[in-house]
Amino acid sequence: MTNSQRLSSGGLIDRGKPLSFRFDGKTYRGFAGDTLASALLANGVKLVGRSFKYHRPRGIFTTGAEEPNALITLRSGARREPNTKATTVELYGGLEATSQNCWPSLDFDLQAVNQLFAPLFVGGFYYKTFMWPAAFWEKVYEPLIRRAAGLGAASGLPDPDRYEHATAYCDVLIIGAGPAGLSAALAAGRAGARVILCEEDFRLGGRLLADHYQIDGETGTQWAEQAEAELTALPEVRIFRRTSVFGVYDGGVYGALERVADHLPQPPVHQPRQRVWQIVARRAITAMGALERPIVFGGNDRPGVMLASALRAYVNRFAVAPGRVALFTTTDDGWKTAEDLIRAEIPIEIVIDPRANVAEWLMKPIARAGTRILLDAVVTDTKGGRSLQAIEVLKSGSKLTFDVDTLAVSGGFNPQIGLSTHLGGRPRWSDEIGAFVPGELPSGMAVAGAAAGQYKLAECLAKGAACGAVAATDLGFSASAQPAPRVADEAIEVKPLWHVAQSRHKAFVDLQNDVTSKDVEIAHREGFRAVEHLKRYTTLGMATDQGKTSNINGHALMADLVGRAVAEVGTTRTRPPHVPIAIGALAGPHVGAHFKPTRYPAGHEWALANGASMVDAGQWHRPRWFTKPGEKDWLESVTREAKTVRAAVGVCDVSTLGKIDIQGRDAGIFLDRVYVNMFSSLAVGKARYGLMLREDGFVLDDGTTARLASDHYVMSTTTGNAAKVMQHLEFCHQVHWPELDVAMVSVTEQWTQYAVAGPKARVLLQNLLGDALDLSNEAFPYMACVEFTWANVPMRLFRLSFSGELAYEIAVPADYGEALLRELMRAGASLGVAPYGTEALGVLRIEKGHVSVGELNGQTTAADLGLGRMLSTKKDFIGRVLARRPALTDPERPTLAGFKPVDSAQRLRSGAHFVPLGITPSVENGEGYMTSVAFSPHVGSWIGLGLIKRGPARIGERVRAYDPVRGGDVEVEICSPVFVDPEGARLHV
């Protein structure tokens, strides 16, 4: 394909680097320096998409992120990106784009029939049309609307690319690298401040690239290149190209999206596609320029109608040659477009200006080129099928028709005030420029250039430099005054024309959401008159462009209707993000397996090598069971492991349990206050089971705490509550009792700890440790603990049991954790030792009626768990008072009991609800629920622990364990929660 609409010279495209790309399956050619939009225009492609509601043909309307129309789907397969603005896509070789929201094709879209039903789709149509019957909403209306409306579709495949997050600090953040931003960056950068300059475009310069300017005798482009070169050489200046600042947050924090590799077919190896920056800036200068706004007239959405400043940019920067052009402008700036087109030898058929008076010097060169000029006239309507063919003009009461294929429209400029409103600043109306300017600014922010309503280049350069210098001097840098660059004066008069009332056809306010002037009238008629209501009722200003070209026109129309000034009606404030941000970018690298950090105990690799299946326990990976060759399922492995512990000896990694070192003269007193039971009386060399309540009287956590020395305890917590308990202890110390001499620190990471459990546990340890310790029951009884050194490594041994068997826990610094595990297995080999995982651990503790996660669920009291007698009456402790509340001492509360299926072949499930036999299960007659279940090799059937009303008093009674979720309905017998060795004799052998 040829570049039929391309100028033979000029522009900032590289004609030496042609790039081929595809749109809707057709191959085209563009050049390096093009955007997809400019390349399509240069190839004569005008129809780019179909509109949201009416499926009207749409073309390219702007040059940037404000684009409401030219939404395309970029790339294909898993990299497919729907709703991408063609105006923001930097062209690359092999680019592939498709139109969206059309069927069967862009040229012939059946849903364009929607236009015939337009009266149905007016403002508020969702609310009016689909109200009844209510049940239809979810099943009929919503799917229907979702299919009919909406734009592109997501790929539905995992994103193959990486995204990064990063933080950058600076003294001065400058947002936008047009004339104001570059001047600000130069002023602050020359003063030595740390500067970050963010520019959305792939090239610095802003309007300097799109307009014909002379600065100190050079072109605007040359000046921008020199500024860039100087900034690049300054060591403390960072330039972020292709980077949009999307949000302003408290404390000088700004969010920015860097499109690292969006301009390439695929990110280079090790490069992310995009990077989200958190920029912390002491000062910020927004220099984001201003956006032109359209005029609302009939058929103002037809492909071929575009903003005058955009057309100028396409001609000047991208060397696009439009066809037969008309200009409809109510601004002086619009005339610049005419001047630039004539300079590029593109004839303009006609200029229509609604103003009666326009400066003679603006008109003269245009008239001289043979262009017809109509003042005090308006464009009322347009004609054409899939693109513009003619315009209708009203002049002095008579209607004129002109055959044109391009209509440039200039209705005035809106400063980009979005970021200034993110923290609540209310924009201020300026009569002088006929637009809103930033009002109260976030702390540390200044606005320079067109973004502040300073539209003349001289002002942009001067105010930008001044803002940069002020920011730097404020921060203690010395900025030296530079002579202001010499530039020509400009005309910037504007007389807003919000709406051409004489239009007969649909006049669009919001092109992206298909909101017309009629919709605004309906919103007014129906009482949705506040700008925020107008937005919700008509969808004005929503979606990917966030109303950047439409909001002000819509608000001005409403102002007209309510008979008030635009200043009084006001405008909506915006929220981040200023431009659309992919969710993948916000997720950053924290996806898939790396969604959260993973913690591995020292024995992890050994476990993997020995057949372990893993389970997540908070952030930890723990062995769940170890499969031996020939074992068919998990139950077989778990049962074997549990039996091995009851009959011989097993080893379980318990390193993940929280371990807190507590030292100080008052450590015992501190523990007395945080535990319900007494610890100051615990003898050195002994451990004790402890229970901790929250302030509200419910159980927080449990565990054993050992006393290593008179002023040194080591506390253990459950795996899941380790951080919470640490936080609780620190809070108690720092806030309640700062006077206590106590210090605490987590030593979970320092110690690898293994439970060695089973009747042969002592033999195993003796095999390992030899004469180093006397492990006889007399010398080292149940609940004893000792610190010792073995093989030159410090160790700790505790005689604790969670399984109910003779058991120990042996701890070693984690660097030796794997080595100790190997030695334990070697020392137990002749005894039939087996490693066991969390499932067998669960079986063993359920058989013993020990509570764990299922029971320590934040809703249980000590009495609920059968531990009520642990609450000391001799001391105060956290939770004591509130644990006495009537609801917490109600004898009807569900209380811990054991459960057995009446038919021993039946499987139990945790979560099942207990209901009396013979009645219909319902929420009202629920008596409690099953908290933990296991297949018990000792009992020979499934067993469970659960909480049931007056549980201990009902032993022997039968109830139903009803589990509608999994279709379970089992008759169970209430029994003691201790299924194995109720006397505890095995602990003391």
Added chain:
Amino acid sequence: MSEAIALELKSPFEASLKDAGAGDGVQVSERRNLQMATVIARAGNSDIAARLKSAFGLALLPGPKRSAANDLAFVATGPRSWLALSEASGLTPKLREALGEAAAISDQSSGYAVLRLTGPKVRATLEKGIGVDLHPRAFQPGDAASTSCAHLGVIIWQIDAAPIYEIAVFRSLADSFAHWLQESAAEFGLRVVPPR
């Protein structure tokens, strides 16, 4: 059977730390055989600095700093707490002896995994995880911070202006940290240099 046994030490980064990408932007080495201990000032005790000075000749700097003398370094981790580091053995008993009742000492020699990072792109890499400003105007040799890196708790301190940084993470998180480091440094090239 005990007499023959020597427990083999396994460092936390032994398996997980690998080169990434091409180039030499970042060099990383694991600090092995490092003795570490948490030191927390006990209530009412303010003579820790004096005791450290007399026992080790270490001048304890106030604030978030790394103070060092000879082989011993104290990295501040809070208003009244430090992570002590030394390559010499017996750190915890030595500190207990020197500080007595002034401080609570807990051995953490296996608790943290410590990396030393340097290279022209080390800051460009660290800013992808650490939210602290490491620019020389804001963070200098001797400065320390307890912060987070890509959701992992870390302690970072700067050794010299090259710049050389050291980062301590909880041992169990070594794999997650190594993964983050490799992903983040790959575009600049990550080289693992032998442990020191």
